[in-house]
Amino acid sequence: MSSEIAKYVSECFIKPKYEVQEAKQPYYLAPMDLGMLFAHYIQQGLLFAKPSNLGDEQFSIHKLLQSLKDSLSLTLVHFYPLAGQLTSLMDEAGQKCLVYVDCNKGPGARFIHATLDMTISDILLPTDVPEVVQSFFDHEGAVNYDGHYMSLLTIKVTELLDGVFIGCSMNHALGDGTSYWHFWNVWSEIHRAKAGESVPVSRMPIHNRWFPDGYGPAIYLPLIQPDDFISLQEKPDQLRVRIFHFSSDSIAKLKAKANEEHNHNNTSSEISSFQALSALYWRSIIRALNLAHDQVTNCRLTTNNRHRLNPPLPQEYFGNCIGALKTTTTVGELLEHNLGWAASLLHQSVTNYGDKVVRDFIHRWLHSPAVFKLDVLTDCYSVMMGSSPRFDMYGNEFGLGKAVAVRRGYANKFVGKVTSYPGVEGGGSVDLEICLPPHSMEALESDEDFMNVVSLPLKG
Known part of the structure; x- marks a missing residue:
C-alpha cells in the first residue's frame, strides 16, 4: 500500500x-x-x-x-x-x-x-x-x-x-x-x-x-x-512514524509518579501532566537512540509566547508567537536519574521562561536578523515537541460528525520529532506522533518503561 x-x-x-x-x-x-x-x-x-x-x-x-x-x-x-x-x-x-x-x-x-x-x-x-x-x-x-x-x-x-x-x-x-x-x-x-x-x-x-x-x-x-x-526540500532519510496513545488515567498515574520522585528533593512545586509526559518520551527516545553517555542532549518544547509577554498578546493574535524552550543535560545524567528528575529539569525551564527571555531573544534577532536553519535548531541527539494537545482539533465539524483521527503530512519531520494531539476521546488523553529511524523505533517499542504507559487507542 x-x-x-x-x-x-x-x-x-x-x-x-x-x-x-x-x-x-x-x-x-x-x-x-x-x-x-x-x-x-x-x-x-x-x-x-x-x-x-x-x-x-x-x-x-x-x-x-x-x-x-x-x-x-x-x-x-x-x-x-x-x-x-x-x-x-x-x-x-x-x-x-x-x-x-x-x-x-x-x-x-x-x-x-x-x-x-x-x-x-x-x-x-x-x-x-x-x-x-x-x-x-x-x-x-x-x-x-x-x-x-x-x-x-x-x-x-x-x-x-x-x-x-x-x-x-x-x-x-x-x-x-x-x-x-x-x-x-x-x-x-x-x-x-x-x-x-x-x-x-x-x-x-x-x-x-x-x-x-x-x-x-x-x-x-x-x-x-x-x-x-x-x-530543506529533500525528504528526510528513512523514518518510521508511529502514533502512541496515552489515556487520561495513564497520564494521571505518570504525573503522580513524577511528582512523587520530584518531591523527594524537598520541593513544593508541582510537575504538570505535560512535563511528566515530556520527561517520559525524552528519556525513552534517548535510550532508544543508544547514544554515548557523555553526549549532550536537549529537549525542546515549542511553546506559545502570547501569554508569556507582558502585557500579554490575546490568543486570537494571528501570526507566529512561539519559542523553543530548551532543556539540556547529558545522556548519562538523563538516563541515570529517574523520571521525576528529568521532569524537574523541564519544570525549571518552564518556570524560568517568561517575558524577559522572549524579549531578549527577539531583540538579539532584531540586531542581527536571520532566517533560522533547521539544522541549527535540531540534531539527532535530542527531541523536539511540536503542536499541542490543548488545540481544539476535534471540535471542528463540517456536517460529517466528529473526526475519528488527526494526521499530518511529512513536513517538518526528522529524527526525534514528537507531535502532540488531543486524544479522540478527550478528557486529557494525548496522542504522540514520534519519528525515529527503524532500529530506534524497534527499541522504543521494546522499552517497558515507555510501553507500560502507552494505552490502547480508542476504536472509532
Missing part, C-alpha cells in the same frame, strides 16, 4: 467572498514570522467517517465540496492574508530584502479534490502511519519561502471509500499552531452556520502585527536567495 497515493480529481482557487479594505495594504511579517521562512508548511488534517445518510438525504461529496468552498470563502474574509502571496522588495543597495504578504497577489487559496480507493481502517490500523497520508496534503517538499509563487493556504479534500480526509496546508511564516487551529475553528463555525452571507464569528483573528517598541513594521533581512532553501 506504500505506493498508493490520492488521485487528483480537480482544483480551483478561493478568494475572500467580500472585499477587505485592509487587504489593500502590505501585510508585514513580524520578527517571529520572518524567522520561519526556512520551515515547511504546517500540514495537518482531520479524518471523518462518511455518513450513510444525512436526514432524508444521501451523502454527496459534491455538496460537501461546494459547502466547504462557500464557507472557506467567507472564512478568508477574516483570514485574508492566506489568500495572498509573499513578495520581496530589495533595498536600494541590493543588500537586503523586505518579505511581506501582498494580499491581492495570486489567485487565492488553493482547493483540491482527490480520491483514494482505501478505507479508514487502511489508514488507522497499521502500526506506522502509512506513507499514503503524505498525499493528503499540498505543498510537498515546499518551504515557507516558496509562498512567493505557491498558495499560502491549500485545502485538499480526499474521498476514501468510507471516509473523507480534509487536509490543510498553511504557510508557517503567517501563523503558528495557535493561529492554524484558530483558522480551522472559525472555518468550522462558519460552515455549521450554513449561511450564505457574513456570519458572526465568536473569536475574530487579530491582524495588528506585534513588534517590540521602536521596531517595525517593515523589517529587512540579509539578501535571501532561493537556492538557500533547496536542501
Whole structure:
C-alpha cells in the first residue's frame, strides 16, 4: 500500500467572498514570522467517517465540496492574508530584502479534490502511519519561502471509500499552531452556520502585527536567495512514524509518579501532566537512540509566547508567537536519574521562561536578523515537541460528525520529532506522533518503561 497515493480529481482557487479594505495594504511579517521562512508548511488534517445518510438525504461529496468552498470563502474574509502571496522588495543597495504578504497577489487559496480507493481502517490500523497520508496534503517538499509563487493556504479534500480526509496546508511564516487551529475553528463555525452571507464569528483573528517598541513594521533581512532553501526540500532519510496513545488515567498515574520522585528533593512545586509526559518520551527516545553517555542532549518544547509577554498578546493574535524552550543535560545524567528528575529539569525551564527571555531573544534577532536553519535548531541527539494537545482539533465539524483521527503530512519531520494531539476521546488523553529511524523505533517499542504507559487507542 506504500505506493498508493490520492488521485487528483480537480482544483480551483478561493478568494475572500467580500472585499477587505485592509487587504489593500502590505501585510508585514513580524520578527517571529520572518524567522520561519526556512520551515515547511504546517500540514495537518482531520479524518471523518462518511455518513450513510444525512436526514432524508444521501451523502454527496459534491455538496460537501461546494459547502466547504462557500464557507472557506467567507472564512478568508477574516483570514485574508492566506489568500495572498509573499513578495520581496530589495533595498536600494541590493543588500537586503523586505518579505511581506501582498494580499491581492495570486489567485487565492488553493482547493483540491482527490480520491483514494482505501478505507479508514487502511489508514488507522497499521502500526506506522502509512506513507499514503503524505498525499493528503499540498505543498510537498515546499518551504515557507516558496509562498512567493505557491498558495499560502491549500485545502485538499480526499474521498476514501468510507471516509473523507480534509487536509490543510498553511504557510508557517503567517501563523503558528495557535493561529492554524484558530483558522480551522472559525472555518468550522462558519460552515455549521450554513449561511450564505457574513456570519458572526465568536473569536475574530487579530491582524495588528506585534513588534517590540521602536521596531517595525517593515523589517529587512540579509539578501535571501532561493537556492538557500533547496536542501530543506529533500525528504528526510528513512523514518518510521508511529502514533502512541496515552489515556487520561495513564497520564494521571505518570504525573503522580513524577511528582512523587520530584518531591523527594524537598520541593513544593508541582510537575504538570505535560512535563511528566515530556520527561517520559525524552528519556525513552534517548535510550532508544543508544547514544554515548557523555553526549549532550536537549529537549525542546515549542511553546506559545502570547501569554508569556507582558502585557500579554490575546490568543486570537494571528501570526507566529512561539519559542523553543530548551532543556539540556547529558545522556548519562538523563538516563541515570529517574523520571521525576528529568521532569524537574523541564519544570525549571518552564518556570524560568517568561517575558524577559522572549524579549531578549527577539531583540538579539532584531540586531542581527536571520532566517533560522533547521539544522541549527535540531540534531539527532535530542527531541523536539511540536503542536499541542490543548488545540481544539476535534471540535471542528463540517456536517460529517466528529473526526475519528488527526494526521499530518511529512513536513517538518526528522529524527526525534514528537507531535502532540488531543486524544479522540478527550478528557486529557494525548496522542504522540514520534519519528525515529527503524532500529530506534524497534527499541522504543521494546522499552517497558515507555510501553507500560502507552494505552490502547480508542476504536472509532
